[in-house]
Amino acid sequence: MNYYPEGINFTDRKFATLNEIKSAIASGEIIEGKVLLCDKEHNLHIDLGIMSGIIPRCEGALGIEEETVRDIALISKVNKPVAFKIVAVRQDDYGNDYAVLSRRIVQLECMRDFISPLECGDIITARVTHLERFGAFIDIGAGINSLIPIDMLSVSRISHPRERVYIGQIIQTVLRKKxxxxxxxxxxxxxxxxxxxxSMFSVGETVTGVVRSIETYGVFVELAPNLAGLAEPCKNLEPGQRVSVFIKSILPDKMKVKLVIVEAFDDFDSPAELSYFIDSGRISHWKYSPDNAIKLVETKF
Known part of the structure; x- marks a missing residue:
């Protein structure tokens, strides 16, 4: 069974008959639905069509019952899709049927069958859920979160993860440390x-880049997430600003690209869709630096 990040293949499932509900219970089907309400007891309410569904607070997420996860993990799910299983049908005080749901069961299964077997170097699909200055939080399956630290988002240095990724973005990512x-x-x-x-650039070209940092000795301009060059000092620039740059030289042994800023534009950078050179499988070793480079930059998984 595949355990995807919540919302990645979202269809708001609705049931037309009680028999369909019972069939979902019997099969253990994983369903996704949008949370309509988090009540004062922090139970999550979902419309299943023929009846309403309730995820009791203790079934809302791994760690809630153990008090290792705060209730904000439930409150923040309003108007967002969550994965769950239907575990029972009961009646309320007015004799109306409602379904008892569990998100926790799906997360336990995801941990056991998908996440725990992962090894360093494994590449998976994730969904960006939250950004902080120190990194990007990602859903790695069934609403289970992990972190990409800011310095692991790209080789080109950024001041905030929002310069590289955005909330809701589907990305490929590799397990670095377990x-x-x-x-x-x-x-x-x-x-x-x-x-x-x-190799995507040539000496003599003029291309668009993004100012990443301004130093006394020059301006670092990002040409791609994993490639930046240095231009001579230039006044009236700001980090994040788009510029056109002339490529003066490309020096593989020093891993340097020398640039000349031609023009600065008023618009500022926003994260674009990422281009991957590797997007599946497992990697055991990655060497960023060329073979003849003075400095060795690599990752061993």
């Missing part, structure tokens, strides 16, 4: 080596 209760993922190893990125 600990007992924590997994750390990375993106940069999938975005190409220095040579792969440099």
């Amino acid at each position: 600990e007992e209760h924590k997994m750390t993922f990375s993106l940069k190893e999938l975005l190409g080596t220095w040579e792969e990125n440099a």
Whole structure:
């Protein structure tokens, strides 16, 4: 069974008959529905069509019952899709049928069958759920979150993850580090080596780039997420600003691209869809630097 990030293949499932509900219970089908309400007891309410469904607070997420996860994990799900199984049909005080749902069961199965067997170097599909200055939180399956630290989002340095990814974006990511209760993922190893990125540009071209940092000795301009060059100092620029740059030289042994800023534009960078050089399978070693480079930059999984 495939355990995808919540919302990646979302269809708001509705049931027309009680028999359909019973069939879903018997088969253990994983269903997705949009949360309409988080009540004062922090139970999640979902419309199933023929009847309403309720995910009790303790079944809303792994760690809620153990008090290792705060209730904000439930409150924040309103108007968002969640994965669940229907476990029973009961009647309320007015004699109306409602379905008892469990998201926790789906997450337990996802942990057992998909996430726990993952090894460092495995590439998976994830969904960006939240951004903080230190990194991007991602749903790696059934609403289970992990982190891509900011320095693992690309080789080109950024000041905030929103410069590289956006909330709701579906990305490929690689498992970088696995600990007992924590997994750390990375993106940069999938975005190409220095040579792969440099091969997209030629000396003498004028191309668009993004100002990433301004130093006293020059301006770093990003040409691609894993490739930046240095231009001579230029006044009245801001990080994130788009510029056109003339490519003066490309030096593989020093992993340097020398640029000349031609023109600055008023628009600022927003994250674009990513281009991958690797997007599936497993990698055990990734070397960013060219063979003849003075400095070795690599990742061993």
